[in-house]
Amino acid sequence: MSFEKSNVVVQPVDREKVKKIWKVAILLGVVTGIEFLLAFTMPRGNLLIGIFIGLTIVKAFYIVAEFMHLKHETKVLIWSILIPLIFVVWLIIALIVEGGSILQVR
Amino acid sequence: MSTTAAVINKPQRSIWAGGQSPLKASYGKLMMWFFLVSDAFTFSALLVSYGMIRFSHAAYTGSAEAFNFSQEWWPIPEKVFEAVPFLHGVPAPLVFVGIMTFILILSSVTMVLAVEAGHRMDRRAVEKWMIWTIIGGALFLGCQAWEWSHFIHGTEAGGQWIDGTTIFGANLVQNQYGPPLFASLFFFITGFHGTHVLSGVILNMMVFYNTAVGTYERRGHYEMVEKVGLYWHFVDLVWVFVFTFFYLV
16 A cells, blocks of 8 residues: 655745734624624614614625635726625615605505 | 837737636636625625515614513514523523624634635645534534524513414514514525525535545645635625624614
8 A cells, every 4th residue: 555645835824814814803703792782882773773784894894805805806806796786785775765665654 | 120010019908808817816716706796686685675674664662671572563683582592581682693693703714714724735724724614604503593493482471463362482474573574584584594504514514525535635726615715705794794684783
């Protein structure tokens, strides 16, 4: 029985890169912690909802930009992913207004 | 004379003219990205529908302390999701779902580390981080199973149905916590997300297997880890939105 010696060269760990990954992870954890804290310390209202949405977008940015590496792709790729999402913005506005109107006629 | 002219007038080829990849990403990665865009539309449609249906129901206006479940208004989510395993009867609003969020974020981190190890052709490290990612995904699914089971069986006190009878838990017809649509949307949105997590775990297992048997090493690159990684981060991304719009707001 012969053991095939692997001739793959393993590169050493890039400490900077790994540190960056954990930094983003801690940031995501802290933002989630803040959301959690605000849910119990702030009165419910439009301000709180606004803060929640803002923090969610912050988290989404870091996941997509760093974890999914989109920030480091070419500009064309970034825009071809982001521009179609305009439809979602339209859908949000359209359906939230619609929901309010349904409540009115109920 | 003509030779010099040919050199000067060499036509400038556009990056779109072929022969190179203008997006500097492989076919597989690009297709994963565009699949994720379409999946983002599906999830946005579900979450925006939640918003519309919520806005078409009356909101609870009293104080949070005096809140009780009623068919009249949309429930406050932190009053619905306040149970934690092994702490029966202890109200701990959003604690369990917070733990689930942390589990998913952590398994996303281990996935990035697996991708990073793949770039370095480090098979052992890829194996290690893929195992952690799979464990994270499985833990999340277990938590979700518990969450569903609790939601379906309901609280000890139960809630009042329209005809005055006391009902326990929620299904697609009745819901002790509020309007039946609240339960339907809970099952639909978290169920659809859970299905994504499940298929993600299966894909992760497949990647782990292929890494362990050396498929990617022979292939000379670990791009498959990257592609499945993109999908896994997307699942995490969706949960960030579900967490905010279903549990926090």
